[in-house]
Amino acid sequence: MSSLLGWLLSQWLSLWFSFSNRVAFFKEAWFAGKPTWTLADVPDLTGQVIIVTGGSSGIGVETIRTLLRRNAKVYLAARNEKASNAVIVRLHSETGQKALFLKLDLTDLDSVKVAAREFQRKETRLDALYNNAGVSHVPVDQTINGYDIVFHTNVIGPFLLTKLLLPLLLETRKVRDDKRVRIIHLSSSAHHFAPPQLLDFATFKDGPARRKHGLDLNFFYCQSKVANILVSNEVARRYGSRGVISLAVNPGNFETPIQRNVPRWIQRVLKPVLFIHPYEWNSLAALWAGTSIEAGEINGKYIIPWGKVGTPRRETYDNSLGNELWTWLEEQPSVSESSWI
Numbered sequence: 001m002s003s004l005l006g007w008l009l010s011q012w013l014s015l016w017f018s019f020s021n022r023v024a025f026f027k028e029a030w031f032a033g034k035p036t037w038t039l040a041d042v043p044d045l046t047g048q049v050i051i052v053t054g055g056s057s058g059i060g061v062e063t064i065r066t067l068l069r070r071n072a073k074v075y076l077a078a079r080n081e082k083a084s085n086a087v088i089v090r091l092h093s094e095t096g097q098k099a100l101f102l103k104l105d106l107t108d109l110d111s112v113k114v115a116a117r118e119f120q121r122k123e124t125r126l127d128a129l130y131n132n133a134g135v136s137h138v139p140v141d142q143t144i145n146g147y148d149i150v151f152h153t154n155v156i157g158p159f160l161l162t163k164l165l166l167p168l169l170l171e172t173r174k175v176r177d178d179k180r181v182r183i184i185h186l187s188s189s190a191h192h193f194a195p196p197q198l199l200d201f202a203t204f205k206d207g208p209a210r211r212k213h214g215l216d217l218n219f220f221y222c223q224s225k226v227a228n229i230l231v232s233n234e235v236a237r238r239y240g241s242r243g244v245i246s247l248a249v250n251p252g253n254f255e256t257p258i259q260r261n262v263p264r265w266i267q268r269v270l271k272p273v274l275f276i277h278p279y280e281w282n283s284l285a286a287l288w289a290g291t292s293i294e295a296g297e298i299n300g301k302y303i304i305p306w307g308k309v310g311t312p313r314r315e316t317y318d319n320s321l322g323n324e325l326w327t328w329l330e331e332q333p334s335v336s337e338s339s340w341i
Contacts, residue, residue, distance in 0.1 A: 045072035051119065065095060067287075151220065173243035185249065193218065199223055229248040250305065
């Protein structure tokens with residue numbers, strides 16, 4: 001009898017967990033309202049140097065367009081040089097300002113190191129880093145150096161880039177009037193669908209634990225978006241006292257190139273339910289976090305459309321889990337070669 005009651009309780013908790021988190025997801029998606037803070041409210045950014053990863057498509061392009069219009073010097077960091085240069089030419093014709101290409105492949109940590117060195121060779125300041133690049137729903141048989149490719153691209157690569165650029169961010173903070181610099185981590189409302197324990201560390205690398213999720217590609221994306229929040233919180237906790245503003249951002253629900261690996265029939269089914277926000281709003285939340293005066297007064301928060309402090313999964317406030325993830329990331333061979341300051 002006790003075992004039956006235990007099973008029934010576990011099933012009830014599972015159903016309640018599933019229901020409550022789905023409510024949170026749809027609340028963020030369907031009740032975002034209309035923006036009160038718009039692209040016209042982005043302040044003048046003359047003199048600022050900014051990196052936007054994944055800047056050759058989707059939200060990255062829209063973010064860069066507005067930053068250029070506000071006179072920032074922007075580096076478009078991406079893997080595909082041809083596509084990036086085409087975007088740079090197009091944005092130059094639209095804004096009169098020219099972004100600069102920075103070769104960056106987040107699936108290759110050597111590429112991340114080269115990109116960081118190249119940037120620091122060219123620039124003496126960095127005012128903001130937008131960790132915007134990401135992938136989703138990559139087939140489970142695709143890995144990189146034994147790592148799950150989604151986790152590597154969305155978490156490990158950006159973590160190393162942040163680590164390597166942090167010294168320059170801290171130096172820039174000293175010469176800014178507000179004594180603050182910003183790191184923006186693109187997360188997603190999809191983090192609400194992560195597993196109950198948030199992260200399954202055994203799935204970060206290839207193996208039986210990872211392979212059992214082979215038909216549930218959403219699992220890998222959702223837990224990577226949880227990791228983005230946890231890393232953002234840890235950066236704020238560890239470096240907030242030194243002037244680093246670190247915010248995780250749910251940009252909203254849009255149809256963007258990140259869904260390119262999702263089967264077309266699924267995209268068609270989900271479009272009227274999930275991809276409900278006007279495309280031209282897709283950079284608003286990230287730009288609010290990265291440029292607004294209000295966002296400069298908060299830290300370690302989860303930002304939702306269209307520039308509001310939201311409520312992520314309550315487990316993301318667990319400092320012990322954030323520290324465990326941070327430690328795991330630090331222990332990866334290509335990451336551990338560089339030290340924090």
